[in-house]
Amino acid sequence: MAVVKPFRGLRPPRSIASELSCLPYDVMNTEEARMMASGNECSLLHITRAEIDLPPDTDTHSEEVYKKSIENFIAWQKKKWLIRDEEPRFYIYAQTMEGRTQYGIVGCASVDDYLNGNIRKHELTRPDKEQDRMVHIRVNNANIEPVFFTYPAVKEIDEIVNKITRQQKPEYDFIADDGFGHHFWVIRNPETNRLIEQLFAEKVPFTYVADGHHRTAAAALVGKEKRENNPGHTGSEEYNYFMAVHFPGNQLRIIDYNRTVKDLNGLSEEEFISKLNQGFKITEKGIKIYKPNRLHNFSMYLAGKWYSLTAREGTYDDNDPIGILDVTILASQILSPILDIQDLRRSKRIDFVGGIRGLGELKKRVDNGKMKVAFALYPVSMQQLITIADSGNIMPPKTTWFEPKLRSGLVIHLLE
Numbered sequence: 325m326a327v328v329k330p331f332r333g334l335r336p337p338r339s340i341a342s343e344l345s346c347l348p349y350d351v352m353n354t355e356e357a358r359m360m361a362s363g364n365e366c367s368l369l370h371i372t373r374a375e376i377d378l379p380p381d382t383d384t385h386s387e388e389v390y391k392k393s394i395e396n397f398i399a400w401q402k403k404k405w406l407i408r409d410e411e412p413r414f415y416i417y418a419q420t421m422e423g424r425t426q427y428g429i430v431g432c433a434s435v436d437d438y439l440n441g442n443i444r445k446h447e448l449t450r451p452d453k454e455q456d457r458m459v460h461i462r463v464n465n466a467n468i469e470p471v472f473f474t475y476p477a478v479k480e481i482d483e484i485v486n487k488i489t490r491q492q493k494p495e496y497d498f499i500a501d502d503g504f505g506h507h508f509w510v511i512r513n514p515e516t517n518r519l520i521e522q523l524f525a526e527k528v529p530f531t532y533v534a535d536g537h538h539r540t541a542a543a544a545l546v547g548k549e550k551r552e553n554n555p556g557h558t559g560s561e562e563y564n565y566f567m568a569v570h571f572p573g574n575q576l577r578i579i580d581y582n583r584t585v586k587d588l589n590g591l592s593e594e595e596f597i598s599k600l601n602q603g604f605k606i607t608e609k610g611i612k613i614y615k616p617n618r619l620h621n622f623s624m625y626l627a628g629k630w631y632s633l634t635a636r637e638g639t640y641d642d643n644d645p646i647g648i649l650d651v652t653i654l655a656s657q658i659l660s661p662i663l664d665i666q667d668l669r670r671s672k673r674i675d676f677v678g679g680i681r682g683l684g685e686l687k688k689r690v691d692n693g694k695m696k697v698a699f700a701l702y703p704v705s706m707q708q709l710i711t712i713a714d715s716g717n718i719m720p721p722k723t724t725w726f727e728p729k730l731r732s733g734l735v736i737h738l739l740e
């Protein structure tokens with residue numbers, strides 16, 4: 325069963341929470357981070373993207389960047405921009421997007437649960453990205469940014485969350501620059517904290533990484549490393565746990581993750597469409613944006629026109645957790661055999677566009693000549709994600725996109 329524990333969070337005062345908090349480190353590049361933190365001396369980006377305080381040509385993985393991160397992290401605590409809670413607590417973190425709110429429990433997940441498979445994954449991770457975040461966690465001795473977990477909804481946990489969020493005023497409550505609402509409660513009652521921990525232990529067999537596979541792997545591996553380097557290790561040390569926001573699966577929505585391709589692999593537009601006809605029923609939709617309306621239906625934008633592509637029977641396997649996925653169909657029927665894109669992780673001819681940007685972004689990238697063709701996919705369901713994780717399978721790259729992203733800096737977990 326899942327181990328989820330309260331912890332002594334390091335948090336900003338209410339007066340600067342919205343200014344200090346920021347988007348996750350990996351949804352922006354250095355220049356974007358520099359712009360976001362411009363004129364905001366307390367932004368957490370000075371810690372998570374510390375290269376913004378160094379000369380523009382600084383290598384983002386250099387020792388200077390990590391040193392600056394530590395320096396800023398210490399300074400933020402000295403300035404009382406980050407203050408540690410006296411007692412271990414759970415927290416509630418809610419996000420509002422387009423009038424819809426999802427409520428998560430912020431608590432510490434177990435390194436052992438990650439290592440033994442009680443925390444289930446659906447994506448592969450890249451060692452280079454793991455290493456970068458491992459160094460960041462190691463040098464700051466903290467999980468600066470949370471990871472995004474989900475779990476099968478538990479009625480009793482939902483009731484606790486509903487009661488607290490109805491009766492208590494949030495500790496933090498603001499709308500970020502992107503228009504999304506962020507709301508945060510501190511659970512101060514010791515009995516309530518004990519009950520939440522007990523409910524996870526009794527009623528949640530597994531938790532699932534929804535977003536943040538690299539940060540999850542890095543946090544667990546640093547915990548493992550610390551225990552191996554500690555001759556007096558007991559298992560109760562804070563480094564045996566890492567921070568995650570746990571959302572019930574029935575509150576989450578996965579949005580589409582789309583693809584653009586730079587060329588047609590030497591084919592004319594007519595030849596390309598002719599080849600598509602073997603695996604898809606094709607309907608021309610004209611200049612009005614067309615959005616896929618069901619599983620196995622795709623949208624394609626090519627040469628100023630939108631098309632509906634519906635996969636023909638026999639091109640997919642609805643009894644296979646991976647074979648049913650539209651990303652699998654797109655790769656096996658178009659990207660690999662027709663466009664000769666064999667490795668989605670390494671090919672420079674393909675790019676991925678989160679659905680939050682809208683299908684207009686796909687049109688723009690093709691119309692400006694940077695891309696030749698774009699494909700929009702019907703979103704993966706939460707049930708598909710859980711089925712894949714439970715069966716030990718791995719989704720193809722860039723399959724799921726979650727919004728809103730968690731804000732970093734509302735609470736931090738120290739490893740000692």
